């Protein structure tokens with residue numbers, strides 16, 4: 002590998018600022034965040050409730066109207082695109098996986114997986130859909146509807162759907178939040194494997210230190226700013242860091258307490 006340049010990052014945020022102006026007081030979502038997500042890596046994003054994790058993920062996906070700074074996906078500056086171009090780039094270069102799977106209930110697993118490619122005006126070959134399902138271990142469930150699949154299987158279909166366009170980045174918001182420990186672990190192992198593809202980066206928001214320990218790197222956010230990172234962390238190191246961060250969090254949300262102890266399991270739903 003040569004010297005790192007902009008295109009070595011699947012996604013890069015430069016001095017990104019996002020302020021919400023709904024109520025009387027502006028609320029800071031992101032307060033000048035600069036970070037790059039290199040190809041072939043798996044990054045977890047953690048931080049107390051309200052620290053800006055979802056705002057960061059949504060900004061990386063081009064879903065936030067940022068006030069300042071720049072977001073690049075595979076070298077393309079999102080702010081320079083027309084709406085239509087942004088839609089196409091989002092569809093083809095960015096995969097998104099949600100806590101709640103977001104599959105269409107009336108469609109089979111295969112039809113759900115094929116949908117983004119179809120929306121891009123490309124009818125995927127059945128073999129391509131089968132290969133995507135096989136990559137998540139579900140080749141034999143192609144004809145099942147989401148209601149006929151377990152939560153873990155539904156999330157794996159969602160991952161296959163996110164990957165069929167071969168995106169530069171897979172963004173996952175609490176992908177194991179609704180899963181039991183075992184299914185969560187399967188999904189994390191899949192994401193880990195997906196991140197080893199040199200043409201892709203995986204970025205995952207999680208509250209679970211055990212989930213974060215699957216990543217190459219954990220970024221910590223506090224009050225909309227980056228507040229350190231850990232490389233190849235253990236769950237214990239992540240949990241200790243989260244406990245320290247939450248102790249400093251100005252606004253605690255007791256009703257949304259997040260597990261941050263080393264013994265917290267992947268099953269921790271939020």
Ligand SMILES: Nc1ncnc2c1ncn2[C@@H]1O[C@H](COP(=O)(O)OP(=O)(O)OP(=O)(O)O)[C@@H](O)[C@H]1O
Pocket residue numbers: 021022023028029030048049050051052053054055056057257
């Ligand atoms: N659409 C919005 N309108 C107004 N304020 C918002 C909006 N979205 C987020 N915020 C505020 O921006 C800040 C960051 O929110 P964000 O959702 O990014 O945090 P988070 O770290 O993902 O939190 P959680 O762990 O609770 O999901 C919070 O103070 C939040 O209240």
